[in-house]
Amino acid sequence: MKYKKTIIITGGLGFIGSNYLNKFVSLYPDRLFINLDCITYAAHQENVHVSKEKNYRFEKIDIRNISNLEKIFLKYKPTDIIHFAAESHVDISIQNPALFVETNIIGTHNLLLLAKKYKLDKFYQISTDEVYGSLGVKEPAFTTNSTIAPNSPYSASKASADMLVRSYTNTFGLNAVISRCSNNYGPNQDTTKLIPRFISLLLQKKKVPLYSKGENVRDWIYVEDHVDAINLVFEKGKKGTIHNIGGNQEMTNKKVTETLIKLAGLDESYIEYVPDRMGHDFRYAIDTTEIYRKLGWKPKFSFSEGLKKTFKHFENKLK
Numbered sequence: 019m020k021y022k023k024t025i026i027i028t029g030g031l032g033f034i035g036s037n038y039l040n041k042f043v044s045l046y047p048d049r050l051f052i053n054l055d056c057i058t059y060a061a062h063q064e065n066v067h068v069s070k071e072k073n074y075r076f077e078k079i080d081i082r083n084i085s086n087l088e089k090i091f092l093k094y095k096p097t098d099i100i101h102f103a104a105e106s107h108v109d110i111s112i113q114n115p116a117l118f119v120e121t122n123i124i125g126t127h128n129l130l131l132l133a134k135k136y137k138l139d140k141f142y143q144i145s146t147d148e149v150y151g152s153l154g155v156k157e158p159a160f161t162t163n164s165t166i167a168p169n170s171p172y173s174a175s176k177a178s179a180d181m182l183v184r185s186y187t188n189t190f191g192l193n194a195v196i197s198r199c200s201n202n203y204g205p206n207q208d209t210t211k212l213i214p215r216f217i218s219l220l221l222q223k224k225k226v227p228l229y230s231k232g233e234n235v236r237d238w239i240y241v242e243d244h245v246d247a248i249n250l251v252f253e254k255g256k257k258g259t260i261h262n263i264g265g266n267q268e269m270t271n272k273k274v275t276e277t278l279i280k281l282a283g284l285d286e287s288y289i290e291y292v293p294d295r296m297g298h299d300f301r302y303a304i305d306t307t308e309i310y311r312k313l314g315w316k317p318k319f320s321f322s323e324g325l326k327k328t329f330k331h332f333e334n335k336l337k
Contacts, residue, residue: 028054041246099141149198195256230292250314
């Protein structure tokens, strides 16, 4: 079959990438999806439920290896890239910053070099709101005009990758778009992350480790809302544009923890306050006015709805 598009999806065995594939592979039978993943601790084959679809392929590839990447380009002749692959755990970035430089910066640049060489139609960089740094309690939410001020090796590596993508548009004319999203949660998320980790511990009736007093604030978005926005940006995002994606659900980590404890039928004695991590950003928040105005997108799931679905997913997984 001749496909209208052949899209490389990097990191498609991970959390957000797998949710994207699970929703859109079957919705676009005229597109071939090539999932490239090196299968780290946060990636699992069972995350992808569409692996038997005719328009899905998987290749075990490390984006840091440009010669192996180029073989994929020659084999499949891709038309587009949606670049999910990244090292994304802030705590690990503090322990091993070099890994984040190699994967998030060098890996992204390898993809950009090949996208330029083979004249791809679109390069889509999936980024994070953490590139903007931290907000105070009363400061307005981040917009696409906010200053880039990353505070962790993770966010610095993502900001660096974003700047490389921008440079390839301005210097070489590459048709690239970037989106920066707030904290995701939902099915397939690695259990090192706050929500799935706490759910897993609570289901085992173990205490959850909450940093400091739990006062740090995050804007939460259910992963299905995020992948819907990604699909819209891929279809309609214009060359050189940046799109902020948020859930409009700001909440302290303590409030999130208390909600999870209630869902588990337990009490606050299951919270164990632990020393804060280094460079812990106080607050993230995304202003979604611009993406709604330009693309008509807004989140569908409330935090309560999304969290119940997420809790049920991990509850079933642990049975």
